[in-house]
Amino acid sequence: MSNLEHTTRAYAAAMDDADPLAGFRSRFAMFDPDLIYLDGNSLGRLPRGVAGRMQQAVESGWGADLIRGWNNGWWEAPRRIGELIAPLLGAGLGQVIVSDQTSLNLFKLAAAALTLRPGRSRIITDSLNFPSDLYILQGLVRLLGGQHEIVRIGSRDGITPDLKELASAIDERTALVTLSHVTYQSGYLYDMRAMTDLAQRAGALILWDLSHSAGVVPIALDDCGVDLAIGCTYKYLNGGPGAPAFLYVKTTLQPEAQSPIWGWWGEAQPFAFELDYRPAPGVQRFLTGTAPVLSMIALEEGLAPLLEAGIVRIRQKSVALSQYAIELSERRLASLGFSLGSPRDPEQRGSHISLRHRDGYRINRALIEEMHVIPDFREPDNLRLGLAPLYVSFQDVWDAIERLGRVVAERRFEKYPLQRLPVT
Amino acid sequence: MSNLEHTTRAYAAAMDDADPLAGFRSRFAMFDPDLIYLDGNSLGRLPRGVAGRMQQAVESGWGADLIRGWNNGWWEAPRRIGELIAPLLGAGLGQVIVSDQTSLNLFKLAAAALTLRPGRSRIITDSLNFPSDLYILQGLVRLLGGQHEIVRIGSRDGITPDLKELASAIDERTALVTLSHVTYQSGYLYDMRAMTDLAQRAGALILWDLSHSAGVVPIALDDCGVDLAIGCTYKYLNGGPGAPAFLYVKTTLQPEAQSPIWGWWGEAQPFAFELDYRPAPGVQRFLTGTAPVLSMIALEEGLAPLLEAGIVRIRQKSVALSQYAIELSERRLASLGFSLGSPRDPEQRGSHISLRHRDGYRINRALIEEMHVIPDFREPDNLRLGLAPLYVSFQDVWDAIERLGRVVAERRFEKYPLQRLPVT
Numbered sequence: 001m002s003n004l005e006h007t008t009r010a011y012a013a014a015m016d017d018a019d020p021l022a023g024f025r026s027r028f029a030m031f032d033p034d035l036i037y038l039d040g041n042s043l044g045r046l047p048r049g050v051a052g053r054m055q056q057a058v059e060s061g062w063g064a065d066l067i068r069g070w071n072n073g074w075w076e077a078p079r080r081i082g083e084l085i086a087p088l089l090g091a092g093l094g095q096v097i098v099s100d101q102t103s104l105n106l107f108k109l110a111a112a113a114l115t116l117r118p119g120r121s122r123i124i125t126d127s128l129n130f131p132s133d134l135y136i137l138q139g140l141v142r143l144l145g146g147q148h149e150i151v152r153i154g155s156r157d158g159i160t161p162d163l164k165e166l167a168s169a170i171d172e173r174t175a176l177v178t179l180s181h182v183t184y185q186s187g188y189l190y191d192m193r194a195m196t197d198l199a200q201r202a203g204a205l206i207l208w209d210l211s212h213s214a215g216v217v218p219i220a221l222d223d224c225g226v227d228l229a230i231g232c233t234y235k236y237l238n239g240g241p242g243a244p245a246f247l248y249v250k251t252t253l254q255p256e257a258q259s260p261i262w263g264w265w266g267e268a269q270p271f272a273f274e275l276d277y278r279p280a281p282g283v284q285r286f287l288t289g290t291a292p293v294l295s296m297i298a299l300e301e302g303l304a305p306l307l308e309a310g311i312v313r314i315r316q317k318s319v320a321l322s323q324y325a326i327e328l329s330e331r332r333l334a335s336l337g338f339s340l341g342s343p344r345d346p347e348q349r350g351s352h353i354s355l356r357h358r359d360g361y362r363i364n365r366a367l368i369e370e371m372h373v374i375p376d377f378r379e380p381d382n383l384r385l386g387l388a389p390l391y392v393s394f395q396d397v398w399d400a401i402e403r404l405g406r407v408v409a410e411r412r413f414e415k416y417p418l419q420r421l422p423v424t
Numbered sequence: 425m426s427n428l429e430h431t432t433r434a435y436a437a438a439m440d441d442a443d444p445l446a447g448f449r450s451r452f453a454m455f456d457p458d459l460i461y462l463d464g465n466s467l468g469r470l471p472r473g474v475a476g477r478m479q480q481a482v483e484s485g486w487g488a489d490l491i492r493g494w495n496n497g498w499w500e501a502p503r504r505i506g507e508l509i510a511p512l513l514g515a516g517l518g519q520v521i522v523s524d525q526t527s528l529n530l531f532k533l534a535a536a537a538l539t540l541r542p543g544r545s546r547i548i549t550d551s552l553n554f555p556s557d558l559y560i561l562q563g564l565v566r567l568l569g570g571q572h573e574i575v576r577i578g579s580r581d582g583i584t585p586d587l588k589e590l591a592s593a594i595d596e597r598t599a600l601v602t603l604s605h606v607t608y609q610s611g612y613l614y615d616m617r618a619m620t621d622l623a624q625r626a627g628a629l630i631l632w633d634l635s636h637s638a639g640v641v642p643i644a645l646d647d648c649g650v651d652l653a654i655g656c657t658y659k660y661l662n663g664g665p666g667a668p669a670f671l672y673v674k675t676t677l678q679p680e681a682q683s684p685i686w687g688w689w690g691e692a693q694p695f696a697f698e699l700d701y702r703p704a705p706g707v708q709r710f711l712t713g714t715a716p717v718l719s720m721i722a723l724e725e726g727l728a729p730l731l732e733a734g735i736v737r738i739r740q741k742s743v744a745l746s747q748y749a750i751e752l753s754e755r756r757l758a759s760l761g762f763s764l765g766s767p768r769d770p771e772q773r774g775s776h777i778s779l780r781h782r783d784g785y786r787i788n789r790a791l792i793e794e795m796h797v798i799p800d801f802r803e804p805d806n807l808r809l810g811l812a813p814l815y816v817s818f819q820d821v822w823d824a825i826e827r828l829g830r831v832v833a834e835r836r837f838e839k840y841p842l843q844r845l846p847v848t
Contacts, residue, residue: 031488039491046487054482054718055475062664063470064455067463067798074665101713103687104528111567127699132688132713135701139686143535145569152699234714240486241498241717262563263527264556273803275551275576277559289525289556290658293665294478295716374491379697 006324007331015324015394021317024390027305028238036373036396036403040388041212041352044238044302053301057294069293077296078244078265078287084303085237085246088311089210089229090220096248098233098296099287102211104261105230105247106136106178108286111260113176113205113228114140114148116253120175120204126153126161128183133209137178148175159186159341160348167198174204181219182212182350185382187322187342189217189350193224200225205253211235214246216318216351216389218311221248228253236351236388238306239299244292249283263288305390317389318351321397325353325385328401336408341382352386354378355404362413363404370412371403430748431755439748439818445741448814451729452662460797460820460827464812465636465776468662468726477725481718493717501720502668502689502711508727509661509670512735513634513653514644520672522657522720523711526635528685529654529671530560532710534600535684537629537652538564538572540677541599544628548593548600550577550585552607557633561602572599583610583765584772591622598628605643606636606774609806611746611766613641613774617648624649629677635659638670640742640775640813642735645672652677660775660812661730663723668716673707687712729814741813742775745821749777749809752825760832765806776810778802779828786837787828794836795827 004011016022029046037045061069073080082096089096099105110123123137134152141148153166161183170177177199182189192208199206207228213219215236221229229248233239249257258279264270265287268278279285306314323346329338333355341354357363364377375385385400386392407413428435440446452469461469485493497504506520513520523529534547547561558576565572577590585607594601601623606613616632623630631652637643639660645653653672657663673681682703688694689711692702703709730738747770753762757779765778781787788801799809809824810816831837 029483029487031483035490037490043486043491043493045490046482051479051482051487054478058470058475058478058664058722059453059455062467063453063475066459066461066469067467067800069467069665100524100528101687101716103713104524104685107685130688131691131697131699132694134699135686135688135691138701139684142686143567143684232714240482241493242714242720244716245713260563260567261528261531262559262566263525264554264559267555267559270556271803273555275555275558277562289527289669290656290666292525292668292716292719294722295719296666298482298718376491379695 006327009395009398012394012398019317019394021309021313021389022393024305024309025393028391034372036400038373038375038385038387038392038396038400040392041235041384041386042376043234043241044236044388045391047238047302047305049304050240050298050301054294054298057297074293077293077300078291079284081296081300082246084300084307085214088215088219089248090218090222091248092222095251095283096246097283097287098244098246098299099291100245102209102230102232102245103132103136105245106133106209107140108259108261109207109228109230109247109249110137110140110176110178112257113207114144115258116256117175117205120173121148122173122175123148123150124153124166124169124174124177125150126155126166126179128155128161128185128188129180130184130209130211133178133180160188160343170198170202170204172202174199174202176205176207178207178209180209180212182217184212185341185378186354187212187350187352189213189348192219192226196224196226212350212352215306216314218315226250233299238302240295240302243295243299247286249286254282259286261288265289309390314389318387319346321387321389321392321394322346322349322351322353324394325387325397325401328398329355332401332405336405351388352384354382354384356381357383359413361419362416363407365416366407366413367403371407373400373403375400430751433819433822436818436822443741443818445733445737445813446817448729448733449817452815458796460824462797462799462809462811462816462820462824464816465659465808465810466800467658467665468660468812469815471662471726471729473728474664474722474725478718478722481721498717501717501724502715503708505720505724506670508724508731509638512639512643513672514642514646515672516646519675519707520670521707521711522668522670522723523715524669526633526654526656526669527556527560529669530557530633531564532683532685533631533652533654533671533673534561534564534602536681537600537631538568539682540680541629544597544599545572546597546599547572547574547602548577548590548598549574549602550579550590552579552585552609552612553604554608554633554635557602557604584612584767594622594626594628596626598623598626600629600631602631602633604633604636606641608636609765609802610778611636611774611776613637613772616643616650620648620650636774636776639730640738642739650674657723662726664719664726667719667723667726671710673710678706683710685712689713733814738813742811743770745811745813745816745818746770746773746775746777748818749811749821749825752822753779756825756829760829775812776808778806778808780805781807783837785843786840787831789840790831790837791827795831797824797827799824
């Protein structure tokens with residue numbers, strides 16, 4: 001490969017030929033084989049095994065087992081699927097469950113954290129975090145009567161957080177530090193160990209949102225001594241639209257950590273129907289109500305290709321894909337008004353890259369409508385290319401960058417209206 | 425029919441012949457046509473249309489539409505399916521959404537209610553309520569710092585609440601009255617209008633849990649002036665195992681009611697990615713995170729037979745089935761140690777009846793293992809027979825009561841171990 005010029009499609013094809021994960025592409029449904037799908041960071045593709053498993057869950061499970069399905073695997077699903085995900089997070093047994101949605105899991109764990117640090121009033125986060133996470137924190141602070149304060153550290157460039165400011169904000173007033181491990185816009189990858197140490201040395205707890213790193217970046221929760229974590233399963237974990245989320249509570253915190261939502265699935269003996277709540281031992285006290293079984297089962301099946309591929313090989317390909325995308329975009333797109341909205345160093349980056357362009361919204365529209373490429377767009381100017389290593393090829397990257405250049409060079413985006421945001 | 429003795433199977437068969445809803449039985453999957461399934465109050469049967477709809481959702485939706493699925497019906501699903509359910513609740517437009525699970529919806533609405541009644545410290549409920557609802561209230565009170573008190577009204581007989589005590593407990597200290605419209609053990613049906621008036625005359629808000637009445641008892645939320653309601657969709661609504669739940673917020677309360685969980689699906693402009701939360705107008709501010717799409721779509725399809733049958737005819741058959749079950753059980757089971765654990769008057773009863781027996785747990789086991797009948801059991805001695813009118817026949821009732829008698833008369837239950845409750 002080394003004798004091929006990187007900017008040629010032949011080079012990309014040679015990279016694909018040498019890709020040890022190339023075979024995994026066939027594990028995913030490709031109803032439109034020409035579509036270049038670069039949005040696996042938002043909704044992962046459909047693993048082929050899911051359709052059959054869902055039919056079985058609907059017919060043999062719900063249809064034939066009926067209520068007995070609860071004894072045939074449904075009841076244990078939150079813990080069973082949690083343990084499937086745990087190795088991807090570097091988490092030992094009994095610390096990960098699948099439950100609710102990411103926002104709710106943040107609500108539960110952040111509330112638990114504040115209770116565990118009663119004398120401390122500050123929550124430290126950053127402006128690169130998911131707005132959805134910030135909303136949850138804001139609502140929680142309001143609910144608890146306003147004794148807490150959220151300190152939101154800024155970013156000078158919209159790409160990397162201001163680490164110096166972050167470090168100096170964490171002090172003896174800090175109850176909780178909560179950050180996205182990989183930030184949703186720029187794909188910045190935090191140094192989990194360093195930040196965890198920083199928080200804990202100040203006596204604070206740390207809570208990581210792993211939504212954009214789980215399944216694509218190796219994570220070592222136990223080894224880093226992380227306290228709490230949450231994350232989404234419908235991105236790189238391929239769990240399906242709106243698939244239930246996961247949460248992690250460190251073993252040593254479990255005896256004291258309490259959920260603010262006393263759900264019956266988190267009760268010690270839910271079928272005793274006692275009138276007074278007693279929390280279940282362990283992490284399952286963070287379960288709430290009945291799990292949406294069909295979505296849970298799709299998730300369980302959806303995880304299969306990822307677990308087989310192994311996170312080390314996935315990360316290797318992820319870095320190679322994103323470095324290649326950056327290299328091509330620098331050579332071919334810089335003159336067209338694009339700038340890189342992600343860290344250049346792969347050690348500081350997850351598996352999506354952001355290309356900033358003032359017409360990003362309309363360029364995204366044109367790519368989807370005319371070019372058979374699906375990236376996504378995030379306000380204000382981020383065109384995100386999600387590079388899910390199990391089904392994105394080097395040729396996909398090459399083609400996408402080439403078409404992106406054409407959309408701008410040929411001014412194809414101009415026919416699309418300026419963005420009007422939907423109001424719910 | 426009138427010339428047939430009610431205790432004969434021929435009478436039951438004649439009742440089935442005359443049943444205008446009999447045809448709906450074929451709308452449900454019957455993988456084992458001989459199984460008598462009397463647990464539709466816990467998990468409704470699988471409507472036949474669901475399997476195909478799920479296949480479509482998995483393949484054409486997730487698989488082919490990919491992220492575009494959000495523009496093809498997923499995003500609106502919580503409101504769209506809420507509006508499908510609304511007529512069953514007697515709710516006009518814009519007040520019902522599908523979201524999360526029943527416990528979480530109770531958490532959200534109870535928290536909103538307490539905020540709306542700041543000077544009042546009491547929550548009134550009863551000991552017949554779902555323990556899961558009581559747990560949520562207990563956790564909420566604890567989370568809010570303990571300024572609130574839960575007053576739990578008892579029941580003299582375990583069947584009906586102590587209405588006099590309830591009435592006298594509701595006063596100017598009461599922020600919220602929350603009750604199960606139909607209680608989970610005895611099937612007692614509250615007079616919604618009377619209780620709502622009672623609460624509101626005292627200046628309190630009322631929150632009904634409709635889990636055991638939705639889809640089987642006509643409900644008039646708007647007409648009764650109810651403030652708040654929640655409910656489950658996997659019982660009589662046939663939404664599938666763990667299907668997402670619904671919630672109702674009265675139009676006039678919506679501007680002031682605020683969710684304690686500031687989820688991004690409940691934000692005014694979620695795709696603006698603003699860093700500070702602004703609640704969406706209307707009931708959708710009570711949405712939290714991304715909805716589990718596959719479970720939502722199964723629910724939407726699962727509702728179809730119910731909506732076609734119409735709640736008035738369903739209630740008529742429900743009353744006839746449960747009266748018949750009570751009549752047969754009184755004639756055939758009273759001498760075997762059973763007593764009725766439900767109100768005798770159908771005006772005070774939902775669509776399940778409870779037969780109390782000291783060996784109820786083991787009798788339930790024997791019915792399932794040996795008699796091809798699935799009821800369910802609830803502590804301490806309630807054998808519940810759920811009579812879902814769309815697929816339970818009068819002959820099912822006849823057969824079930826007859827087999828129940830045999831299990832006891834022949835002491836078949838004695839070979840089963842005494843209950844050991846699972847500990848999670």
